Amino acid sequence: MPNMDPKKCPMPSQDPNIRNKNFKEVALGYTAEMAVNEAKRCLQCKKPACRTGCPVQIDIPAFIAEVAKGDFEAAYQVIAKSSALPAVCGRVCPQENQCEGKCVRGIKGEPVGIGRLERFVADWHRENVHTPAAKPEPNGHKVAVIGAGPSGLTVAGDLAKLGYKVTVYEALHVAGGVLMYGIPEFRLPKDIVQHEVEGLKELGVDIECNMVIGKVLTVDELMNDYGFEAIYIASGAGLPRFMGIPGESLKGVYSANEYLTRVNLMKAYQPGSRTPIMKSRAVAVVGGGNVAMDAARCAKRLGAEQVYIVYRRGMAELPARKEEVEHAEEEGIIFKTLTNPVEVLGDENGCVKGMTCVEMELGEPDASGRRRPIVKEGSEFELDVDTMIMALGTSPNPLIRSTTPGLDTDKHGCIITDGPDGLTSRPFVYAGGDAVTGAATVILAMGAGKEAAKAIDEAIKAKEQA
Amino acid sequence: MFKIVKKRELNPTVTEMVIEAPLIAKKAKAGQFIIIRAKEDSERIPLTIAHYDAAAGTVAIIFQIVGAGTMQLNSLKEGEYVHDFVGPLGKATEIEGLKNVCVVGGGVGCAIALPVAQALKAQGTKVTGIIGFRNKDLVILEDEFRACCDELIIMSDDGSYGQKGVVTMPLEEKIKAGANFDEVITIGPLIMMKFVVKTTKPYNVKTVVSMNPIMVDGTGMCGGCRLTVGGKTKFACVDGPDFDGFEVDFDEAMHRGTMYRDFETHAREAECNLLKKEVE
Numbered sequence: 179m180p181n182m183d184p185k186k187c188p189m190p191s192q193d194p195n196i197r198n199k200n201f202k203e204v205a206l207g208y209t210a211e212m213a214v215n216e217a218k219r220c221l222q223c224k225k226p227a228c229r230t231g232c233p234v235q236i237d238i239p240a241f242i243a244e245v246a247k248g249d250f251e252a253a254y255q256v257i258a259k260s261s262a263l264p265a266v267c268g269r270v271c272p273q274e275n276q277c278e279g280k281c282v283r284g285i286k287g288e289p290v291g292i293g294r295l296e297r298f299v300a301d302w303h304r305e306n307v308h309t310p311a312a313k314p315e316p317n318g319h320k321v322a323v324i325g326a327g328p329s330g331l332t333v334a335g336d337l338a339k340l341g342y343k344v345t346v347y348e349a350l351h352v353a354g355g356v357l358m359y360g361i362p363e364f365r366l367p368k369d370i371v372q373h374e375v376e377g378l379k380e381l382g383v384d385i386e387c388n389m390v391i392g393k394v395l396t397v398d399e400l401m402n403d404y405g406f407e408a409i410y411i412a413s414g415a416g417l418p419r420f421m422g423i424p425g426e427s428l429k430g431v432y433s434a435n436e437y438l439t440r441v442n443l444m445k446a447y448q449p450g451s452r453t454p455i456m457k458s459r460a461v462a463v464v465g466g467g468n469v470a471m472d473a474a475r476c477a478k479r480l481g482a483e484q485v486y487i488v489y490r491r492g493m494a495e496l497p498a499r500k501e502e503v504e505h506a507e508e509e510g511i512i513f514k515t516l517t518n519p520v521e522v523l524g525d526e527n528g529c530v531k532g533m534t535c536v537e538m539e540l541g542e543p544d545a546s547g548r549r550r551p552i553v554k555e556g557s558e559f560e561l562d563v564d565t566m567i568m569a570l571g572t573s574p575n576p577l578i579r580s581t582t583p584g585l586d587t588d589k590h591g592c593i594i595t596d597g598p599d600g601l602t603s604r605p606f607v608y609a610g611g612d613a614v615t616g617a618a619t620v621i622l623a624m625g626a627g628k629e630a631a632k633a634i635d636e637a638i639k640a641k642e643q644a
Numbered sequence: 645m646f647k648i649v650k651k652r653e654l655n656p657t658v659t660e661m662v663i664e665a666p667l668i669a670k671k672a673k674a675g676q677f678i679i680i681r682a683k684e685d686s687e688r689i690p691l692t693i694a695h696y697d698a699a700a701g702t703v704a705i706i707f708q709i710v711g712a713g714t715m716q717l718n719s720l721k722e723g724e725y726v727h728d729f730v731g732p733l734g735k736a737t738e739i740e741g742l743k744n745v746c747v748v749g750g751g752v753g754c755a756i757a758l759p760v761a762q763a764l765k766a767q768g769t770k771v772t773g774i775i776g777f778r779n780k781d782l783v784i785l786e787d788e789f790r791a792c793c794d795e796l797i798i799m800s801d802d803g804s805y806g807q808k809g810v811v812t813m814p815l816e817e818k819i820k821a822g823a824n825f826d827e828v829i830t831i832g833p834l835i836m837m838k839f840v841v842k843t844t845k846p847y848n849v850k851t852v853v854s855m856n857p858i859m860v861d862g863t864g865m866c867g868g869c870r871l872t873v874g875g876k877t878k879f880a881c882v883d884g885p886d887f888d889g890f891e892v893d894f895d896e897a898m899h900r901g902t903m904y905r906d907f908e909t910h911a912r913e914a915e916c917n918l919l920k921k922e923v924e
Contacts, residue, residue, distance in 0.1 A: 349863050351681060351688075351728040388730040390863055394667050416865035420877055427872055427896050429903045436866035444687065444860070452687040452712060453860075454907035528899030575864050577882070 184287025233625025262335030268297025317341030327355020329611030330412035332627030425522030430530030465569030599633030666701030675737030706755030750832025
């Protein structure tokens with residue numbers, strides 16, 4: 179008998195007033211009993227809509243059926259066929275727009291907690307199963323992946339399982355991309371990311387860090403001198419935008435990328451860290467996406483008394499996930515919506531001492547379909563802050579496109595691909611993730627990786643038969 | 645991990661390390677830099693490539709021991725390994741077509757000026773070198789500069805070596821005397837580069853400066869190294885580190901350089917105490 183409770187089994191989490199002072203994970207995860215109970219809410223649909231909502235098409239009813247039986251390892255094996263990073267995706271996917279958004283139980287109540295169950299299964303496997311994955315039989319072909327973020331790691335995992343010799347080139351000193359430098363520890367513990375990276379190494383994937391492709395080696399050298407038959411470019415969208423307002427170079431103005439890199443990758447939140455971060459009293463984070471929420475919640479945990487989200491549209495228009503906004507509010511982040519900074523103010527030492535903002539109102543929808551914010555006349559006011567974090571979005575880094583002749587990009591610097599398989603204007607060069615779409619989500623980057631891995635495999639096999 | 649194949653003390657506070665990094669050595673050009681992490685828990689710090697040898701597969705760095713990061717780096721011995729070494733980063737210094745150049749270096753900046761002077765010499769440019777130090781004990785790379793400069797002027801603040809005074813003095817004299825430099829390339833402390841630009845601007849001699857802001861990743865993803873150049877925001881790690889000196893906002897760059905001063909003072913003291921304990 180299915181469990182007909184209209185609500186999801188709640189997941190235990192740290193109290194907001196305790197968690198906003200530490201970097202430990204907020205959500206604590208299901209116990210085995212909770213997981214079995216939640217799994218029983220799944221109706222095992224014949225045509226599971228949830229599966230079509232998953233960018234990597236995990237066989238969701240099948241893994242949930244195993245959880246309901248209490249066979250967690252069998253559940254893990256079902257997921258592992260489709261996803262290389264389940265502990266990550268179970269935590270950071272926007273399930274409400276994906277698998278859970280399509281769940282039939284969501285029509286009259288809450289959908290099945292698919293993300294929470296995926297997370298539980300991955301965590302259970304990590305904690306209880308220690309046999310390394312079997313190395314697949316080599317097929318003699320070599321593929322290079324540029325960038326060890328979620329898209330690149332997915333391609334590497336999928337191709338390795340098919341017997342390819344895969345080398346991943348990463349510019350930073352650790353693999354993981356945004357999973358390491360962007361998403362904070364309290365949403366995604368870094369040892370979990372590294373465990374999933376280790377899993378790829380067990381499949382025979384080589385990961386070479388400290389390799390800035392475009393500088394130390396080019397795409398053409400990888401193909402001509404190193405014998406890679408295909409390349410997957412997953413270099414992401416890491417170039418931060420600034421507003422171009424006066425005072426943006428004052429001490430205390432950060433891009434969210436810099437702030438989060440210092441905090442997450444360089445662990446500046448830990449006492450004794452060798453990488454410094456400003457000790458702030460009042461922080462304004464400009465922007466309304468997930469990155470803005472992450473930066474604000476980090477600033478709060480670093481001890482800032484006031485942390486503001488400053489966003490030019492309204493609460494309803496915030497692009498961040500609803501859950502992230504709720505978590506931020508619970509932790510005491512103050513939302514100043516319909517507000518836009520026009521100048522950063524500095525003191526005699528060149529430090530931020532405040533910012534001038536204007537109030538906004540929403541006008542007619544613009545080309546993107548969102549209502550255009552318009553400045554209210556005479557609404558200028560000053561906000562008392564000593565730190566400002568710009569979370570206005572990012573665009574692709576020009577390093578690869580400027581060093582790869584014949585690689586077509588659009589006016590935003592995104593690599594142009596021919597359809598969903600990720601083929602670029604260069605034969606045997608594929609691309610996916612944020613490098614193609616501009617800043618998007620982890621799971622979309624993984625989905626692009628899945629498609630590209632399939633296309634690369636087909637292209638290499640076709641060449642072999644020709 | 646990258647092996648330290650040679651370590652040499654150039655003066656009591658400046659060390660040269662030759663690192664085994666064949667891929668970087670093959671691609672490096674004068675004016676580019678690397679990011680280094682001495683140990684697993686170290687900060688990422690940028691250092692300019694002082695020398696590269698593609699045949700030997702090595703890259704040399706020269707650094708002044710100024711704080712915790714460089715102290716930690718300096719604690720490593722020949723034969724040991726640095727944890728991370730990334731590069732070559734940034735754009736190379738543009739030297740093509742230059743016929744007559746004055747290279748102005750200050751302090752440890754001379755280590756960065758040297759490969760530029762050598763590259764100029766190698767393409768047949770007439771090179772005038774002006775290098776300045778606080779005193780005699782801090783003079784580095786004199787022989788190397790003599791080998792690649794048509795004329796070399798050494799300055800010291802206190803007159804204990806070469807001529808007494810600052811680098812801008814002979815620079816202005818030379819320009820006034822009709823030296824006809826196509827370009828002045830200057831590398832050293834911000835305050836020195838600011839005054840070099842002040843010296844050359846009235847005579848409208850093109851002046852290129854090598855900027856040294858705070859960096860984290862060094863690949864263009866954070867903007868920590870941003871500068872205002874010609875009224876526009878530029879990232880020194882990808883757009884530079886070389887810029888047109890007439891366009892750079894030096895006062896802003898100097899302010900930004902002091903952002904973590906308190907933290908750095910504290911970290912340096914902590915590192916000193918740690919080293920003292922190790923000695924005991």
